[in-house]
């Protein structure tokens with residue numbers, strides 16, 4: 001009730017998922033945990049939200065309510081997926097269709113229909129390989145950012161997911177790419193350095209979902225954190241990802257998701273200029289009537305958010321997540337996605353910063 005009155009009458013809850021998997025135990029051994037939810041837990045989220053009185057809505061509905069163009073008698077829940085992982089097509093899509101729940105999938109279009117893997121999945125995999133071989137950071141020829149990432153993880157002082165998020169958010173795509181190459185080289189190359197998991201939808205699968213009414217938004221070309229890129233690259237990522245989806249689906253694309261949740265005034269200006277109507281963040285805050293449709297707040301959910309003390313599904317815990325109890329109690333704090341725009345000079349300088357670091361086997 002408190003959140004409802006804060007939001008201007010009705011709650012506008014936007015939830016975000018990445019991968020919906022069949023074999024959670026298996027995936028947890030090899031994938032970034034924070035991207036995973038089992039299909040059973042996902043189904044229970046939907047059922048529980050429906051039972052709690054939420055009406056499932058599209059992102060367009062939420063934007064219209066926020067702008068005061070339409071009203072709603074019930075709280076709205078918008079289901080979103082980032083990145084276009086194939087598991088969403090295989091396991092979430094049939095369920096959503098059966099339950100009549102609308103959803104939007106944000107696509108990094110350069111990846112769709114390819115066998116490529118995302119940088120975050122590649123880095124996670126490379127670090128796992130290094131951990132399995134019990135390698136430790138040592139001085140030779142790796143770029144400095146690679147040590148900053150791998151060092152604390154391999155020495156056990158930092159959890160992988162935390163370090164990865166920060167690293168990808170702080171470096172340009174070029175630096176991230178360079179670090180991947182450097183790590184691959186250090187690990188001796190070979191096909192097993194590319195993760196098997198984390199495959200991405202192809203355009204036929206996207207069209208299949210679109211024919212059933214599911215929506216697609218843009219999520220850059222190369223899953224790029226835009227605030228780290230020079231102006232021309234930023235604009236290209238926005239325009240061309242929109243055009244690619246429009247070309248493949250024949251429908252206008254007006255919704256965007258910021259990679260890593262990071263945005264700047266400049267990014268928002270470009271989105272408006274190129275015909276977008278919304279941008280979703282990963283800021284875990286309530287959406288308010290009258291709020292900015294280009295900084296839509298989202299609750300990013302994964303399996304652990306619903307696992308109780310006994311290790312099984314907890315309805316109470318899920319209810320607390322949906323109701324935002326932890327934020328209201330001050331137990332969880334939202335991270336803001338607004339960032340200053342870093343200049344091209346800074347990005348170029350990063351490439352020059354090198355030191356003498358590599359991995360060695362333990363003695």
Ligand SMILES: [Zn+2]
Pocket residue numbers: 082083219223259260
């Ligand atoms: Zn993403």
